[in-house]
Amino acid sequence: MNSRIEQRGSGTSGADIAKYVAALVLVAAGVAVFYRFDGQWPDVARVLSVAGGVVAGVVVFLTTALGARTREFLSESRFELRKVVWPKRQDATRTTWVVILVVVAISLLLAFFDVVVQAAVKWLLAR
Numbered sequence: 001m002n003s004r005i006e007q008r009g010s011g012t013s014g015a016d017i018a019k020y021v022a023a024l025v026l027v028a029a030g031v032a033v034f035y036r037f038d039g040q041w042p043d044v045a046r047v048l049s050v051a052g053g054v055v056a057g058v059v060v061f062l063t064t065a066l067g068a069r070t071r072e073f074l075s076e077s078r079f080e081l082r083k084v085v086w087p088k089r090q091d092a093t094r095t096t097w098v099v100i101l102v103v104v105a106i107s108l109l110l111a112f113f114d115v116v117v118q119a120a121v122k123w124l125l126a127r
Contacts, residue, residue, distance in 0.1 A: 016064040023057040030054060 030053015034046045041049075061067045087095070 012065070016066070019060050019064045023060040026060060027053045027057040030056075 030050040033049040033053070037046055037049075062071060
């Protein structure tokens with residue numbers, strides 16, 4: 001978490017709203033080109049049009065205030081990920097086997113209880 005205290009404005013500026021709309025239009029244009037030129041353009045060109053629209057939309061979005069907060073969040077997340085101590089392969093494998101064994105054991109226990117309760121209900125209904 002960030003320890004800084006930030007005062008955020010309650011509203012969004014008109015320029016930011018225009019940028020949001022422009023970003024959505026760019027992504028929509030890329031998708032529209034993909035479907036509009038089906039069979040006329042090679043598939044690679046159509047996929048690149050979608051990718052270009054998404055990239056252009058993201059670039060425009062990142063210039064907004066929300067985009068700046070998003071960039072800051074991603075930067076801080078990356079910084080925190082550097083602190084993580086990842087388990088070695090042997091530890092991960094051992095832990096995976098323990099989880100599998102516990103799941104099987106609990107499944108068998110629940111199946112046993114199910115059989116017992118089912119037999120008890122049948123016995124009570126037969127009387």
